[in-house]
Amino acid sequence: MAVVSLFISHFTPILSLYLLFHSTTVISAVNITHLLSPYPDLSDFSTLLSTTTVAADLSQRSSLTLLAVPNSFLRSSDLLRRSPSSTNIADVIRYHVLLQYLSFHDLSRLPPSGKLITTLFQTTGRATSNFGSVNVTYDGETNTTTVRSPAAYSQTPNNATVISLIRNLPYNVSIFSVNSLIVPYGFDLLASETRPPLGLNISEALIDGHNFNVAASMLAASGVVQEFESDEGGAGITLFVPTDDAFADLPATANFQSLPADKKADVLRFHVLHSYYPLGSLQSIVNPVQPTLATEDKGAGSFTLNISRVNGSVAINTGIIQASVTQTVFDQNPVAIFGISRVLLPKEIFGKNAIPEKSPPINGAPSPVMSTPPLNFPPELYGPSSPPGSREELRSSATTVRSMNLGVLCIGLLYVFV
Template identity: 65%
Template sequence: MAISVSISHITPITLFYLLLLLLLSSTITTTTTTSALNITSILSSFQNLTSFSSLLCSTSVAPDLTRRDPVTLLAVPNSYLSTSPSSDLTRRLPPSSLGDILRYHVLLQYFSWSDLRQIPPSGVLVTTLLQTTGRVHSNFGAVNITRDPLTNSITIQSPAPFSPSNVTVLSLIKTLPYNITILAVDSLLVPYDFNLLASETRPPLGLNITKALIDGHNFNVAASMLAASGVVDEFEADEGGAGITLFVPTDDAFGDLPGNVKLQSLPADKKAVVLKFHVLHSYYPLGSLESIVNPVQPTLATEDNGAGSFTLNISRVNGSVAIDTGIVQASVTQTVFDQNPVAIFGVSKVLLPREIFGKDSAGVTSKPGNAVVGTTVQPPETSPSPENSAGFSGPASHLSSPPGFREEITSKGGRYRMQSCIVTVCCIGLVLVV
């Protein structure tokens, strides 16, 4: 009888704390999930930024921003955008060129107001969205942010010496911690040595990727898979903005797949992920791939599955571009198509993501004598880190990650894991006390 009374007394309280624990854990998990940022929606609440917001939409830059996190956006208020020299640029430039200038206003790093106040007088170099397009020389797609120690004013300009274009930060408009900061600046910023008419030479969008592969010969299997999966439509839609780079296995590469790799037997959604794993969401000509600094690159599959997953390790090995997935190492064998904003390269092997074809994954069956491709391949030689690589006058690099990007992700993940542990321990303690 005593046991019955004890259970009836404890059970409701225990259930209450368990429900509380689940609720808090769910909240923390939701907080760690980064949703797509609708920049134009954020800007719409600021009447003095309506013209700048319209430019982002009309030049197709706004969709590019939904895929980026963290970012700091340099927005030009209406009053400054309507006066020279900004008004001259918006009036006479085609949307393609103006779009690249706007990409130069997207810093691929989160800066709070206090972060800006702590910038040393010598400045910091920050990558922009323009740098990822491959349409600028050297590091001219980056900006140098400096702070005047006397007035605390923040100036942003090209890292090139004697750059004629620079802007001053007017104020903080909006900040969503660790995701986005919007700063007001007093003018449009033009990259150094930027050919304002270069984008006019870009081919019309709408390249038929499947036809390009068939015309390239020896890519019939890949063309068939792309057409059947439907993802080719998504690839062609991404030709705008920063462009795309495809690594397409040859027919021989598909024929060389070992028997324990069941690529064709995968469900349609996983097969689509594998195809997206072969695509970078930016235009990278061969020269950019050969002069890589940071080898780890996200793919279209990364955007669907979260940061850190489905990445490619791209490096230069024995004079050619090598692509390592963790279980497969392939090399670029030919250029199928390379005209801004689309680059298509043939590769020697099918790029198998370890998330699907790794050990004990559903895409691989264990058979004696049939090892997964690439399991015995030595890892490629890695390129030097940015701090050890050549300086300003060194080789061009269009694939470097923004400074602090990985540290930011790691630090946030650590904080949330710690919070989750504390909440769990507290709830368990309360249950035991009761």
């Protein structure tokens, strides 16, 4: 009994240390709509977060401030009354996500000139200059916090006033209600209704561009080309078209021609971004992971393309295939069509290791230095962070936790036996 008591007395502090350490590293998933669920007056805004996939994007962030618009203000805005494009709606909602944690106390300490804070919209690469940011100011005399666009423009609404603090998870998430939706600079929520149709026949444009006969015939046969042409309004589209040589180079393991018609259509939609990107925008894109038209059908996080610079050219990576942009076939707002060196095969259909990789040919003009995208929080993880000044993104959390837990146990055993 004496030995057992001695063992327990030696081991108890180490066990306590282990449990304390382990409890501080348990991280739960962020669910922004769950945080909003107790507030029925924010139900419309919560629905927009979910239907635009912005909520899924937020689960990858370690610190943010959300400006939520109550139903009474949201229902009177042009965002819902005039049915703008889905991409415009999503980007307006992204403009209400500040990529920095701000507590109520932080707001009261802002300088009179305000502070420029980056929003989630800035990371899309679709914001002009720094107009994807907002300027947050505090008026001590009226005790009022105002959030406005850094650009001077007459379009309204371009600012909002903070009403109250809704939720606060220290150093990670704050949710404030505001009295108005804020529309970013350069946005026209009526664009999809007022923009004159381009009238582009995509199939004809590809045939005129030569070496795209296979793609043109497949688009026409599948019927998805009509979808693409109907999406020209609003934010426009960017279409990546494999050359005839790219189709000829498809490995036998791809079995592309044997796919059922619906999966072939998904592959074709996988080649289209639901936004207009001229070549310069692709070369300097801020957020490399881009959803495609297939993403809209299959759900957030699936059928995405990773766009980056490789040796001065625009590279497109699907997870199993890397292609490069070889030429501009057509570029007139709101449609951009680029020729690419390989067929983009989604891993969701062909599997992650089904296609042997090879180095794509690199052509094209040099691109400017691309901004480093913000580090993301570990997928589906969230929890209390360290105080300001020492906060940093968590990486490889599972491996780190296992390694440190093992270290604590080893120290405990040494302590017991010594």
